[in-house]
Amino acid sequence: MSYNAQSDQKVLAVRNLALHSGQVDTTAFNEALTIMTRLNEELLVVTQSHDAALNRNTFWGADLLSQVAERLKEDQETRKLELEELKAAARRSYERLKELNLGDEALRELADRDPELDDPVLLDAPNFEQGRSECSVCGFFGWVGYEATGRGTAYAELDWRHDDEYHFVDMTIEAVQYVCRVCGLSLGSDLLPLEGIVDVREVTVEATREEIEALEQYQIEQYLMEEYHRDR
Numbered sequence: 001m002s003y004n005a006q007s008d009q010k011v012l013a014v015r016n017l018a019l020h021s022g023q024v025d026t027t028a029f030n031e032a033l034t035i036m037t038r039l040n041e042e043l044l045v046v047t048q049s050h051d052a053a054l055n056r057n058t059f060w061g062a063d064l065l066s067q068v069a070e071r072l073k074e075d076q077e078t079r080k081l082e083l084e085e086l087k088a089a090a091r092r093s094y095e096r097l098k099e100l101n102l103g104d105e106a107l108r109e110l111a112d113r114d115p116e117l118d119d120p121v122l123l124d125a126p127n128f129e130q131g132r133s134e135c136s137v138c139g140f141f142g143w144v145g146y147e148a149t150g151r152g153t154a155y156a157e158l159d160w161r162h163d164d165e166y167h168f169v170d171m172t173i174e175a176v177q178y179v180c181r182v183c184g185l186s187l188g189s190d191l192l193p194l195e196g197i198v199d200v201r202e203v204t205v206e207a208t209r210e211e212i213e214a215l216e217q218y219q220i221e222q223y224l225m226e227e228y229h230r231d232r
């Protein structure tokens with residue numbers, strides 16, 4: 001799901017306003033309707049994989065379906081426009097930078113300065129590799145920022161040589177940001193797919209104290225359960 005806590009909450013703002021005062025600002029309403037349409041479409045992909053009967057046709061109905069398509073197309077075009085504006089601004093700032101005649105080596109150094117976009121928890125993930133993606137404006141490599149979108153439960157791994165036990169959890173992370181340090185192009189999660197930056201993967205991090213305790217509690221319960229059945 002591409003639900004964005006900041007921009008997509010307009011849906012709730014409009015609903016609250018309508019509920020409490022019977023007022024609706026048509027611009028805000030329009031924007032909210034577009035967001036809701038997009039979120040519904042994404043939900044439908046999920047629900048359809050569980051229940052084939054609930055598809056777009058049954059959900060929207062034939063009359064609404066064409067309006068939905070129209071609205072999504074408009075939404076897509078608005079995003080494309082927004083992306084083009086950001087790129088134009090980045091292009092101008094890159095032009096100014098080139099006037100300083102810094103040379104490729106200096107620009108590459110500039111590009112490589114880590115903007116520290118990632119969720120701090122990822123710094124401890126041994127199998128996390130920082131995503132870099134070529135900038136479509138200046139051609140240097142920008143940085144992809146990730147956010148954890150899912151976290152599993154703790155599991156133990158034994159180090160036989162030292163007889164030590166380590167606890168880990170697997171996390172799902174997603175690309176949510178892009179920043180180029182050279183031209184300054186900076187993109188939020190809703191514009192990333194337009195630039196072909198889509199990255200969802202699993203990484204492993206050390207489990208927290210609470211997660212280890214939850215695992216131990218679970219193991220105790222399992223043990224007691226087995227004992228109970230053995231005694232019967």
Ligand SMILES: [Zn+2]
Nearest residue numbers: 135138180183
């Ligand atoms: Zn750039």
